Amino acid sequence: QVRLVESGGGLVEPGGSLRLSCAASGGTFSNYIMGWFRQAPGKRREFVASISRSGISRYYANSVKGRFTISRDNAKTTVYLQMNSLKPEDTAVYYCAASLKSAMADRGAVDYWGQGTQVTVSS
Helix, strand or coil: CCEEEEECCEEECCCCCEEEEEEEECCCHHHCEEEEEEECCCCCCEEEEEECCCCCCEEECCCCCCCEEEEEECCCCEEEEEECCCCHHHCEEEEEEEECCCCCCCHHHCCEECCCEEEEECC
């Protein structure tokens, strides 16, 4: 059983930056594709970004491409999401996700979820 704990959310003004962290425990971290999803009020949970087991391959939703960067530190069993140029439409609860499957393109591929961290972008 893998446990994922997110941190780093908060309130930020438009154009600002935040860095989310997700600490994993209870499994072999390097066996998992890691990723981030988000869910805004009244909307479905959507894919944001994922990173391969080695950290070489990274994938992003079109809405965040060029603004967000996902990274991982296998020695620290932690995955990060650097969010720059934040917009009000980025406001959501952000969830860390882990998968043993070959890819993480949608919710169906996720084996483990974190509890979520709130990100609010507002002036």
